[in-house]
Amino acid sequence: MRRVDYETRVPFVIKAATIPKMEALPAVAKSVYFPCSKCETERYHRVLAHLSSTEAKLECEVCGKKAKLSTTKEKTKSTKKKKTTKKKSAANAHAEEWKNLMESHQNDPQSYNFQGFYLEDTVIDHPTFGLGIVTASHASKIEVCFEEGVKTLIHKRDM
Numbered sequence: 001m002r003r004v005d006y007e008t009r010v011p012f013v014i015k016a017a018t019i020p021k022m023e024a025l026p027a028v029a030k031s032v033y034f035p036c037s038k039c040e041t042e043r044y045h046r047v048l049a050h051l052s053s054t055e056a057k058l059e060c061e062v063c064g065k066k067a068k069l070s071t072t073k074e075k076t077k078s079t080k081k082k083k084t085t086k087k088k089s090a091a092n093a094h095a096e097e098w099k100n101l102m103e104s105h106q107n108d109p110q111s112y113n114f115q116g117f118y119l120e121d122t123v124i125d126h127p128t129f130g131l132g133i134v135t136a137s138h139a140s141k142i143e144v145c146f147e148e149g150v151k152t153l154i155h156k157r158d159m
């Protein structure tokens with residue numbers, strides 16, 4: 001039987017993209033060049049497992065020392081920062097409003113007591129919230145602007 005010599009040479013392509021870069025984790029069972037703390041030099045490490053989407057457990061192929069590889073991804077710190085500043089500025093805006101109210105209401109503060117009766121624009125002194133100005137006075141409730149925020153309190157309560 002005559003053996004037909006087909007074109008058997010399949011071009012062997014090494015994909016450059018498959019070489020692990022630190023932005024993506026190498027696949028499990030692959031080897032990566034990584035500094036070994038025991039060998040005190042760079043060794044081939046076998047990837048034992050992925051611990052998370054950014055961390056992999058490695059093992060030095062020479063001494064067997066375990067190592068942890070983590071990709072250095074910059075987490076979205078900026079968005080977190082923005083959120084806190086936004087929250088802070090809202091609180092600051094309220095504190096500013098409270099300060100302006102305090103300046104325009106210079107009368108002596110009355111200590112708050114739920115049995116008392118407080119009219120609008122009364123400056124009150126609350127044991128927990130401190131100084132505040134009554135912004136609304138209803139039959140049994142008052143709205144008071146304190147430094148930390150507006151609170152609804154009761155008044156005219158008979159005991």
Ligand SMILES: [Zn+2]
Pocket residue numbers: 036037038039040043060061062063064065
């Ligand atoms: Zn080693």
